[in-house]
Amino acid sequence: MSPRRTLATAKRVLEQLRHDPRTLALILFVPVILLTVLKYAFQNDPLTFNAFAPMILGIFPLVIMFIVTSIATLRERTAGTLDRLMTMPISKLDFIFGYALAFALLAIIQASLASFVVLGLLGVSVAGSMAMVVLSAVLAAVLGMALGLFLSAFATSEFQAVQFMPAFIFPQLLTCGLFVPREQMARPLQWFADIMPLTYSVDAMKQIVTHPTWTSQFSRDLFVVAGFAIAALILGSVTIRRRE
């Protein structure tokens, strides 16, 4: 691995995004707009909105980064540029971490912006600190990025990659504790939720809503989310083959 090549890849990915302002705007503003819509959908029930909004903050950035990354890396695989890179004197990790770095930076901006809007403009109050909210939202976004990078290996077309969202993310969305408390679900669904990463991202947000301090469960949630992200990145680099 060489830092120069990793940084060059990150810079290149960001340059590509800069030439595509519409995608950039979608990434940054869609979560904010959806959360604003949610506020007014719950206008007669501010308490429910107050409970929901932080959880959503752990989900939207993840979903959006998942889609963006899976399409971006799939394009790289199908356009032949990855073919080229794999014959060059680079490590696969230069490629993977370059992407991770660029999208993590974007995730930080996106999640910070959404957190600021939710806590500042939409009047949501949490027991924990703003920094904790931002940290969990950013980790969720990074997780979405890593999962997208990994799963794009199993798609051979952009049609398939887009379908991974309902196929892979929606089941987690239904069981992560957003709609129904997890302990009220059927047993097999609880087992499923226990092993899926989105559960922990949402749980971290729940911790912040109710606890003013940094709880051990909050630490566990963050560790699990970060662990999943790292595992997905490593698996992602395994799915890139030098020789096909």
Add this chain to the structure above:
Amino acid sequence: MNTAVEIRNVSVVLGGSFTALHDIDVELPAGKITGFIGPSGAGKTTLVRSIVGRQRIAAGSISVFGEPAGSVALRPQLGYMTQETAIYTDLTVRQNLRYFATMSGARSGEAKRLVMKTLKDVDMTGHADQLCSKLSGGQKQRVSLAIALIGHPRLLVLDEPTVGLDPVLREQIWKLFRKLTDAGATIIITSHVMDEAGRCDDLLLIRNGQILAHDSPVAFCARTKSETVEQGFLKLVEQS
């Protein structure tokens, strides 16, 4: 003759069932331009991908400059142009070249210099800061070629490099190839256009995953009693 690429009894099976290359056994000379010529679907790209180490081979072995194809030691010496125009269309020409120069190992000052020089080689200096998505097909093709050239590779493997180029530009690119081999580089080119064959030093005629002939263009024409490589190729196909 110095050998650059040694291909020994190579067979390639694609998708588990289709045998794309049958027992290819051939040596390619160093410092020369070798043309892989044949109809589309003949196996040219598969052979190219095997040489650059992207293709898993079912049997046999390939070595490049004495090292196994695809090995780490070879990567800095290789310039590869894929058949599809593998460039980032949402970057400018300069950004594309700059990125690949860095990935090939150039440090920042050196990368800058390499970019300028390569832009000139493919006659794209005037379009350096244009977004690649806005370029014409032939211009994109030249950017793709430039990426392969950028690290001063010892072996250039170019899959259909002159497709979509106008005659003037094609002439210019061939002059550049000649200049590169004069400086010691080895070039492998694929083409399904037979009139390009005459410009190569060494020809490999490929059909249905097999080598139909391996000769210099002049010797090939003499042997098949043909005026052009195309005529000779057609004669051979008829006989077989």
